[in-house]
Amino acid sequence: MIRLSASTPDFAEAFAALVDDRRESAADVSRDVAVIIADVRRRGAEAVRDLTHRLDGHDLDQSGWRIDPADCAAAYEALEPGLRTALDLAAARIRAYHERQRPADSDYTDAAGVRLGARWTPVDAAGLYVPGGRAAYPSSLLMNAIPAKVAGVGRLAMVTPTPNGRINHLVLAAAHLAGVDEVWRIGGAQGVAALAHGAGDLLPVDVVTGPGNAWVAEAKRQLYGVVGIDMVAGPSEIVVVADAKNDPEWIAADLLSQAEHDTVTQSILFTDDAAFADAVTAAVDRQLATLATGTVARAAWDTNGAVIVVDRLADACPLIDRLAPEHLQLAVDDPQSLFDRVRHAGSVFLGRHTPEAIGDYVAGPNHVLPTGRRARFASGLSVLDFMKRTSFLGLDETALAELGPATVALAEAEGLPAHARSVALRLRLNR
Amino acid sequence: MIRLSASTPDFAEAFAALVDDRRESAADVSRDVAVIIADVRRRGAEAVRDLTHRLDGHDLDQSGWRIDPADCAAAYEALEPGLRTALDLAAARIRAYHERQRPADSDYTDAAGVRLGARWTPVDAAGLYVPGGRAAYPSSLLMNAIPAKVAGVGRLAMVTPTPNGRINHLVLAAAHLAGVDEVWRIGGAQGVAALAHGAGDLLPVDVVTGPGNAWVAEAKRQLYGVVGIDMVAGPSEIVVVADAKNDPEWIAADLLSQAEHDTVTQSILFTDDAAFADAVTAAVDRQLATLATGTVARAAWDTNGAVIVVDRLADACPLIDRLAPEHLQLAVDDPQSLFDRVRHAGSVFLGRHTPEAIGDYVAGPNHVLPTGRRARFASGLSVLDFMKRTSFLGLDETALAELGPATVALAEAEGLPAHARSVALRLRLNR
Numbered sequence: 001m002i003r004l005s006a007s008t009p010d011f012a013e014a015f016a017a018l019v020d021d022r023r024e025s026a027a028d029v030s031r032d033v034a035v036i037i038a039d040v041r042r043r044g045a046e047a048v049r050d051l052t053h054r055l056d057g058h059d060l061d062q063s064g065w066r067i068d069p070a071d072c073a074a075a076y077e078a079l080e081p082g083l084r085t086a087l088d089l090a091a092a093r094i095r096a097y098h099e100r101q102r103p104a105d106s107d108y109t110d111a112a113g114v115r116l117g118a119r120w121t122p123v124d125a126a127g128l129y130v131p132g133g134r135a136a137y138p139s140s141l142l143m144n145a146i147p148a149k150v151a152g153v154g155r156l157a158m159v160t161p162t163p164n165g166r167i168n169h170l171v172l173a174a175a176h177l178a179g180v181d182e183v184w185r186i187g188g189a190q191g192v193a194a195l196a197h198g199a200g201d202l203l204p205v206d207v208v209t210g211p212g213n214a215w216v217a218e219a220k221r222q223l224y225g226v227v228g229i230d231m232v233a234g235p236s237e238i239v240v241v242a243d244a245k246n247d248p249e250w251i252a253a254d255l256l257s258q259a260e261h262d263t264v265t266q267s268i269l270f271t272d273d274a275a276f277a278d279a280v281t282a283a284v285d286r287q288l289a290t291l292a293t294g295t296v297a298r299a300a301w302d303t304n305g306a307v308i309v310v311d312r313l314a315d316a317c318p319l320i321d322r323l324a325p326e327h328l329q330l331a332v333d334d335p336q337s338l339f340d341r342v343r344h345a346g347s348v349f350l351g352r353h354t355p356e357a358i359g360d361y362v363a364g365p366n367h368v369l370p371t372g373r374r375a376r377f378a379s380g381l382s383v384l385d386f387m388k389r390t391s392f393l394g395l396d397e398t399a400l401a402e403l404g405p406a407t408v409a410l411a412e413a414e415g416l417p418a419h420a421r422s423v424a425l426r427l428r429l430n431r
Numbered sequence: 432m433i434r435l436s437a438s439t440p441d442f443a444e445a446f447a448a449l450v451d452d453r454r455e456s457a458a459d460v461s462r463d464v465a466v467i468i469a470d471v472r473r474r475g476a477e478a479v480r481d482l483t484h485r486l487d488g489h490d491l492d493q494s495g496w497r498i499d500p501a502d503c504a505a506a507y508e509a510l511e512p513g514l515r516t517a518l519d520l521a522a523a524r525i526r527a528y529h530e531r532q533r534p535a536d537s538d539y540t541d542a543a544g545v546r547l548g549a550r551w552t553p554v555d556a557a558g559l560y561v562p563g564g565r566a567a568y569p570s571s572l573l574m575n576a577i578p579a580k581v582a583g584v585g586r587l588a589m590v591t592p593t594p595n596g597r598i599n600h601l602v603l604a605a606a607h608l609a610g611v612d613e614v615w616r617i618g619g620a621q622g623v624a625a626l627a628h629g630a631g632d633l634l635p636v637d638v639v640t641g642p643g644n645a646w647v648a649e650a651k652r653q654l655y656g657v658v659g660i661d662m663v664a665g666p667s668e669i670v671v672v673a674d675a676k677n678d679p680e681w682i683a684a685d686l687l688s689q690a691e692h693d694t695v696t697q698s699i700l701f702t703d704d705a706a707f708a709d710a711v712t713a714a715v716d717r718q719l720a721t722l723a724t725g726t727v728a729r730a731a732w733d734t735n736g737a738v739i740v741v742d743r744l745a746d747a748c749p750l751i752d753r754l755a756p757e758h759l760q761l762a763v764d765d766p767q768s769l770f771d772r773v774r775h776a777g778s779v780f781l782g783r784h785t786p787e788a789i790g791d792y793v794a795g796p797n798h799v800l801p802t803g804r805r806a807r808f809a810s811g812l813s814v815l816d817f818m819k820r821t822s823f824l825g826l827d828e829t830a831l832a833e834l835g836p837a838t839v840a841l842a843e844a845e846g847l848p849a850h851a852r853s854v855a856l857r858l859r860l861n862r
Binding site for chain 2 (some may be wrong): 082087101116118121123124138207224257346355364366370382389394396397406411413414417418426
C-alpha cells in the first residue's frame with residue numbers, strides 16, 4: 001500500500017506513477033491463441049475435442065458436449081431456498097434496470113421531405129463465456145445473459161470449461177434462471193473460437209461476451225471483427241472517497257471487497273482526514289486477519305493499495321478522472337456534488353449506505369465495467385452490446401431534386417463519377 | 432460477375448460461396464505494425480519523425496508537424512462557391528441527423544427506494560485518421576468529425592499523411608468546416624500510435640476513428656483497448672433489390688457507384704425478372720466504357736459482382752440477411768414491406784429515388800458503416816462512439832436493509848467474504 005498526500009512536493013510524480021500502473025499481464029499468449037483459433041476454424045469439432053482432451057482432461061464424446069437444460073433446471077430447483085430467493089431478486093432487478101436501456105427507434109421526415117431514421121434490432125445469436133474454477137460466478141452469468149435476453153437475442157449459447165468433468169451447479173442454476181439456451185462444456189480460447197466460427201453442432205454466434213483468463217481475453221481480441229465482443233477486460237479497481245464521518249470499518253471492508261478478487265486488483269482511498277486514513281488502514285489490517293480470502297486480499301492491498309489524503313474532497317475529482325476507475329464509491333453526505341465533478345468512471349456508488357458489493361449482485365446496473373482507465377472511453381455492458389442499428393433514408397423525386405445537385409458536386413470533386421451519375425440520371429441531368 | 436438463379440439446384444451452394452467470400456486482404460502486416468507501435472510508444476516524437484521521413488519522404492521538423500488552422504480556414508474560403516455550398520449543406524444535414532442520436536440520461540428511484548440511473552458524457556479527446564492520396568475524401572472527414580463534435584468532444588485531433596509534403600486542400604476545407612481542432616501531418620500506423628500514446632506535443636486521445644489502409648486498420652486493431660476505435664473496416668458492398676419497373680441505367684449506375692471505390696468492393700443485384708437482369712448487365716457494360724473510374728469499377732464488377740434472380744423479391748430478404756450488407760437499396764414501389772423483412776443491414780435506401788450516393792454525402796446518416804457481414808452485430812458510426820455511460824446507484828439505510836441480505840447470501844455463495852462483510856457491517860449483522 002502506498003500512502004500519498006496531495007500537499008507534498010513529490011505528489012504529482014507519485015500520482016502519475018499510480019495512474020500509469022496498468023497491472024496487466026505481460027504474458028504474451030497471442031501466438032498460442034492464434035494457433036488454437038486457426039485449428040478450430042480448420043478442423044471444427046475435431047479440434048475442439050482434441051484441445052479439450054489435452055487442456056481440460058476429458059473426452060467430450062464420452063462426457064457429452066452439452067449440459068442438458070433439464071440439469072440446469074434441476075440445479076436451480078435444488079438451490080437452498082434463501083440462495084434461490086437471492087438469485088431470483090438479483091435476476092429480476094438486473095432485468096428491470098436493463099429493460100430501460102432498450103433504445104428507441106427513430107423515423108421522421110425533415111423539411112426537405114427526406115425520410116430519415118434508425119432501427120435497432122437484436123443480433124441473432126450471442127455467445128457467453130463462463131470461466132471454470134474459482135471465478136465461476138453465477139452473478140457474472142446473470143449480468144451477461146440478462147442484457148442479451150432483454151435485447152431480444154433469440155439464441156444464447158454458453159461455453160464453460162468443466163476440467164476433469166467437474167460442473168459448477170450454482171452456475172447451472174443461474175443459466176436456467178437467465179434463460180441460457182445452450183450450455184457447452186468447452187473452455188479456453190477454443191471455446192471462444194468455437195462460438196465465433198462454429199464447431200460441429202455448435203453454430204456460430206454474432207457476439208461473444210463474458211470474463212475469462214488471458215487466453216480467453218486474447219481470443220476475444222483476435223476474433224473481434226469476426227464477431228462483436230464486449231470489451232478488453234483487465235484487472236479490477238475501486239476508488240472510495242470518504243470523509244471522517246464514516247465508520248473506518250465500513251470503508252476498510254469496501255476496499256477489501258475489491259482486493260479479495262485477485263492479487264492484481266487495486267483499491268484506492270481518497271480522504272480529507274489523515275487520522276481517518278490511519279484508522280481505515282488499521283481496520284484493513286484487522287479485517288485481513290479474519291478474512292477467508294485474506295491471502296489474496298493482502299497481496300492486492302500491499303502491492304496495489306493506495307491511501308491519498310487531499311485538502312478538500314473536491315480536490316480528488318480531477319485525480320479520479322485521471323484514474324477513470326471501474327468503481328467509484330462516494331461515501332459522503334452529499335455525494336451528488338462530487339459526482340457532478342467527475343467525468344470518467346464505470347459505475348458510481350452514492351452515499352454511505354451504498355457499498356460497491358450491492359452493485360455486484362442485486363442493485364440492477366451491470367457489474368461488467370471498463371477497467372484499467374478505459375472508463376475514459378468505454379461503458380459497462382448493456383443491452384446495446386447485443387443490438388445493432390440500421391440507418392435508413394427515403395427520398396421522393398422532389399427531395400432528390402433538392403439534395404441531388406450537391407451530391408453530384410461533391411462526388412465529382414472526390415473523383416467518383418459513378419456516384420455522380422447515379423444521381424444525375426435520376427435528375428435527368430446530362431452527364 | 433456471377434449470375435445466379437434461385438430456382439437452380441446448385442443455387443444454395445453458389446450463394447453460400449458468395450456469403451463466405453470475405454474479400455479481405457490476406458497481407459499480414461501485424462508484425463510490422465507492432466514494431467511501429469512499440470517504437471512510437473518508446474521514442475515518441477523522435478520515432479514519428481524518423482518513420483515519417485522514411486515512409487512519407489519529408490522531415491516534420493522542416494515541413495512542420497501541424498497544419499495551421501488558418502490554412503484550413505483559407506482552404507475553405509478558397510473553395511469554388513458551388514462546392515462550398517454543397518459541403519455546407521452536407522455538414523448541416525449530417526449535424527442535424529446526429530444531434531438526434533444524443534442519448535438521454537436516466538435517473539429514477541424504484542419501489543425499493545433505490546436511486547438508479549446512467550449518465551452519458553463525451554470522451555475528452557478524439558483522434559481522426561484521414562488517408563492521403565486518392566481516398567482522402569472530405570465527405571469522410573465530415574462523417575467522422577461531426578458526430579464527435581455533436582457528442583461534445585472538446586478536442587478533436589486529426590492525423591493525415593502528406594507524402595512528399597503534398598496537402599489535399601479539399602480535406603483541409605472540410606476540417607475547418609467540421610471544427611477539427613488540430614491537424615497533424617502524420618500518417619500510417621505511426622499516426623494511429625501517436626494518437627493513442629501521444630508523441631511530443633500531440634497529446635494522447637481516447638478514441639480513434641477513420642478509414643485507412645491495411646497498416647492503419649491493423650494499428651487500430653492492436654491499439655483497441657488502449658483507446659476506443661470505431662470498427663474493423665473491410666471492403667465495401669452494396670445490395671440492390673430492383674424490379675423490372677426500374678430504369679436499368681439507374682440501377683447500373685448504382686451498382687457501379689460501389690464498384691468504382693476499389694477493386695475489392697462488391698455489388699449485388701437481386702431482381703425477380705431475368706430480362707431486367709440482362710438489361711442492367713448490358714447497361715453496366717455500356718456505362719463502364721465511359722466511366723473515368725472504369726478500370727477499377729470493371730475489375731470489381733468482373734471479380735465480385737453478382738446478379739441474382741429470385742422468384743419473388745420477398746425471397747431475397749433471408750438471403751440479404753445472410754449477406755448483412757453495408758448498403759441495401761430497395762428500388763421498388765413499396766420498399767417498406769421488404770425493409771420490414773430484413774434484419775441485418777448497415778444502411779437502407781428506400782425507393783427508386785434514393786440512390787446510395789445520396790447517403791454518402793448529404794442525406795445525414797453516417798456513411799461509415801459495418802462491412803463484410805458485420806452488420807450482423809455492428810452499427811454505423813454514431814455520436815455514441817464518442818461517448819460513454821456511467822451507471823450509478825444510491826441506497827439509504829432502508830433500501831440497504833431490503834437488498835442487503837440477498838447480497839450477503841450471494842457473496843458468501845461465491846466465496847467472497849469481504850463483499851459480504853461490507854454489507855453486513857452496515858446492516859449491523861454479526862459476521
